[in-house]
Amino acid sequence: MKHYETLMLLPVTATPSDLASIEKQFKTLIKAADGSLSTFDKWGRYRLAYPIRKQEYGFYVLARYEVAEVQTFFQKLETFLKVKCVDTVMRYVHVNLTPVQYAEPYIKPEAMEGAQQGREGREYRPRTGFAPSNVDAVVETPAETESVVVETVESTEAVIEG
DSSP states (O other): OEEEEEEEEEETTOOHHHHHHHHHHHHHHHHHTTOEEEEEEEEEEEEEEEEETTEEEEEEEEEEEEESOHHHHHHHHHHIIIIITTTTOSEEEEEEEOHHHHHSOOOOOOOSTTSOOTTTTSOOOOOSSSOOTTSOOOOOOHHHHHHHHHHHHHHHHHHHHO
């Protein structure tokens, strides 16, 4: 059995019934490929690095599974995601996992649903080339920089010799 995970990005307008139908289809495809679905985790809403389909936020879903018949499974899964879920799934990625990676628990990022969104909660700072008044500026003289470089070279030489 080969171990995989698929991370899907859905629009925030996706309904619970959309998620349920995707999960149901995943289970059906995996069962047909003599596999098992270990996790179908709904991560939640996150801000995207750049807009996708004019969306600033997305809803992530992670599926971890193992399958025996890999080639036919991925052909059917690709068809399902590209044709039937064209409006529901904006992006997806499949990752092949080693047995060790598959056994380890993954670290789920913190969802934005409870966090401040937008610029409302941020502190106002004018966009100038100067540091804010409450922050001390760090100024290094050339002599200070040179001493740090010399100390680093000496410590590196000591490590190499020792």
